[in-house]
Amino acid sequence: xxxxxxxxxxxxxxxxxVWIGCWLGGKRSSGKIQFLQLRDGTGFVQGxxxxxxxxxxxxxxxxxxxxxxSLYVKGEVRAEPRSPxxxxxxxxxIEIIQITQDYPITPKExxxxxxxDRRHLWLRSAKQRAIMVIRAQIIRSIQxxxxxxxxxxxxxxxxxxxxxxxxxxxxxxxxxxxxxxxxQSGQLYMEAAAMALGKVYSFxxxxxxxxxxxxxxxxxxxxxxxxxxxxDHEENLRVQEQFISYVVQSVLANCRRELETVGRDVSKLEAxxxxxxxxTYDEAIKLLHDGGFDIPWGEDFGAPHETAIAAAFDKPVFIxxxxxxxxxxxxxxxxxxxxxxLCADMIAPEGYGEIIGGSQRxxxxxxxxxxxxxxxxxxxxxxxxxxxxQYGSVPHSGFGLGLERTVAWICGLxxxxxxxxxxxxxxxxxx
Numbered sequence: 001x002x003x004x005x006x007x008x009x010x011x012x013x014x015x016x017x018v019w020i021g022c023w024l025g026g027k028r029s030s031g032k033i034q035f036l037q038l039r040d041g042t043g044f045v046q047g048x049x050x051x052x053x054x055x056x057x058x059x060x061x062x063x064x065x066x067x068x069x070s071l072y073v074k075g076e077v078r079a080e081p082r083s084p085x086x087x088x089x090x091x092x093x094i095e096i097i098q099i100t101q102d103y104p105i106t107p108k109e110x111x112x113x114x115x116x117d118r119r120h121l122w123l124r125s126a127k128q129r130a131i132m133v134i135r136a137q138i139i140r141s142i143q144x145x146x147x148x149x150x151x152x153x154x155x156x157x158x159x160x161x162x163x164x165x166x167x168x169x170x171x172x173x174x175x176x177x178x179x180x181x182x183x184q185s186g187q188l189y190m191e192a193a194a195m196a197l198g199k200v201y202s203f204x205x206x207x208x209x210x211x212x213x214x215x216x217x218x219x220x221x222x223x224x225x226x227x228x229x230x231x232d233h234e235e236n237l238r239v240q241e242q243f244i245s246y247v248v249q250s251v252l253a254n255c256r257r258e259l260e261t262v263g264r265d266v267s268k269l270e271a272x273x274x275x276x277x278x279x280t281y282d283e284a285i286k287l288l289h290d291g292g293f294d295i296p297w298g299e300d301f302g303a304p305h306e307t308a309i310a311a312a313f314d315k316p317v318f319i320x321x322x323x324x325x326x327x328x329x330x331x332x333x334x335x336x337x338x339x340x341x342l343c344a345d346m347i348a349p350e351g352y353g354e355i356i357g358g359s360q361r362x363x364x365x366x367x368x369x370x371x372x373x374x375x376x377x378x379x380x381x382x383x384x385x386x387x388x389x390q391y392g393s394v395p396h397s398g399f400g401l402g403l404e405r406t407v408a409w410i411c412g413l414x415x416x417x418x419x420x421x422x423x424x425x426x427x428x429x430x431x
Contacts, residue, residue: 002072008042010087013077017092020045023124024069026107027062034062036091038073044126046080047073047089054092061094067106068124070097084257119422120431130258131418134251135407139203141250142224142401145243146201151226154193154200156186162381169209182207187400188330188385190227191361194396195388201226213426214303215415216353218404220424227398233332233342233360236397237318240346240356241274243401244316248272251410264412268350271314278318281340284309300326307351316355320344329371331359352409358399365389 005018025037025044036047049062065071072095080088105121115122122128146153159180163170170181186202193200206223228236248269251259259266279287284305288295291308295301301309301319310317321340324333331341343359362368368389372379379386407419417423422431 004072006042007038007040007045007085010043010045010077010085010089014079014087015077017074017076018089019072019074020089021072021097022070024065024067024071025124025126026067027065034059036062036065036073038089039124039126039129041129043085045085045087045089046083047075047091049091049094053090058091058094061096062091064096064099065094066100066103068100068103068121070100071095072097116417116423116428117430123421126261128418130255130261131407131411131413132421133258134255134262134411135403135419137251137255138247138403138407138410141247142203142243144250145246146199146226149199151199151201152193152197154190154197154202155204156183156189156193156202156225158183158205162378171207171209184208185223185400186225187227187398188382190225190398191396192384192388194227194229194398195392195394198230199226199228211426216303216405216408218416218420218423218425221420222403223400224403225398225400227396229394229396231360231397232395233320233344233397236358236360236399237278237320237344238274240318240344240358240399241276241316244276244346244356245272245274247406248410259411262411262413264410268314268412269410272316276316276318276346277313278320278344279309280321281319281323282321284319287312298323298325303353306347306353310347310349310351310353314349316346316348318344318346327359329375329377330361330368332362333367348405348409350409350412352405354402355405355409356399356401358397360395360397363389363393363395365393 002019004021005013007020020040022038022040025039027034027036032051034049036049038045038047049059051059073089073091074093075089075091078088078090079086104118159175160183161180163181163184170184173180184206186204190200190202202225205220207220210217252266252269285295285297287309288305293305295305321334322343324339324341327341327343331343334340334342341359345354346356347353348355368386404416404419408416413419417425
């Protein structure tokens with residue numbers, strides 16, 4: 001039984017002979033030498049087959065290989081400064097597992113629909129693999145950030161009885177004899193958890209039945225939602241900017257090669273260090289008016305507005321103190337100006353839009369009851385949420401980060417559909 005090494009481990013085996021299990025990404029021939037582009041999920045390496053130095057069976061096997069054929073390769077690991085990985089494999093033996101016929105994604109330009117129909121195969125490409133590696137590092141750094149700061153991971157339910165923000169954009173299902181919906185946020189449950197554990201966060205899928213076709217939206221996406229007891233609006237903002245700085249710097253430290261593969265200008269990411277600039281909603285409206293936008297006070301910002309605001313900064317920017325009328329019922333009004341709330345949206349630079357939304361939550365039981373009445377919300381379905389203000393209410397704050405938008409921004413991607421292995425969009429449920 002052979003022992004396999006991965007391509008990602010070749011730097012530990014310079015000068016040694018190893019076996020790897022891999023696929024053929026492509027090949028080229030130069031007379032009596034064949035160059036095999038090999039991948040195994042951990043990286044890419046070139047295998048060099050010299051006819052005069054290998055058994056005839058190995059040379060013939062190399063000739064038979066087609067794109068995405070699977071094989072075992074034995075070879076000597078050799079340092080090669082010109083190689084992206086720094087190493088090359090001088091092939092000695094080849095054992096074919098399967099010869100692939102008519103692989104559909106050839107080295108040429110393909111349309112988006114063609115590639116999305118073959119997403120299960122498109123993931124094998126160098127760029128798509130790099131995006132998935134960066135996404136995994138972002139997830140790892142998110143968990144590390146909160147774990148290092150004594151947050152407890154809590155899992156909210158995916159099936160909920162209703163929604164405090166209405167059910168228009170929720171996916172309906174039956175829960176035996178009751179109506180249920182796929183969650184669009186775990187926030188309310190995280191508030192309950194924070195009252196038990198102090199600082200908590202959830203990390204899971206959320207669903208929005210929005211008929212949106214923009215480059216920023218998915219139907220199924222992942223959210224990170226921290227909630228913190230005894231934390232006010234200002235401290236909430238400090239946590240957010242430290243959080244984003246930590247994640248970006250972690251990706252820079254661990255994914256340089258992948259960022260290069262996706263073509264990211266890392267100098268823009270290197271500038272992402274806390275603190276971040278802050279402007280109020282009022283100041284944002286003025287900035288937009290000065291830029292030629294005709295938007296009245298009290299209207300929410302769309303993608304063009306967010307892009308214009310972000311263009312004035314080279315870091316993410318907080319827009320704070322939105323009008324109460326356009327924000328969620330649970331956001332705490334500013335005590336000095338109740339027509340605005342103690343909230344903030346964090347807008348990513350380079351036109352990627354909002355990546356975080358957060359606020360200080362209402363902690364006054366009477367005011368929350370009034371908000372329920374104003375918004376005609378079901379006290380029956382969410383009496384438990386009102387209970388949180390009756391039994392030991394404290395000032396508390398939280399926020400939600402959309403993972404896929406964050407991946408798109410950090411990778412510099414044009415569309416959010418490439419940020420998750422199998423995206424769910426308005427017209428796509430396959431594969």
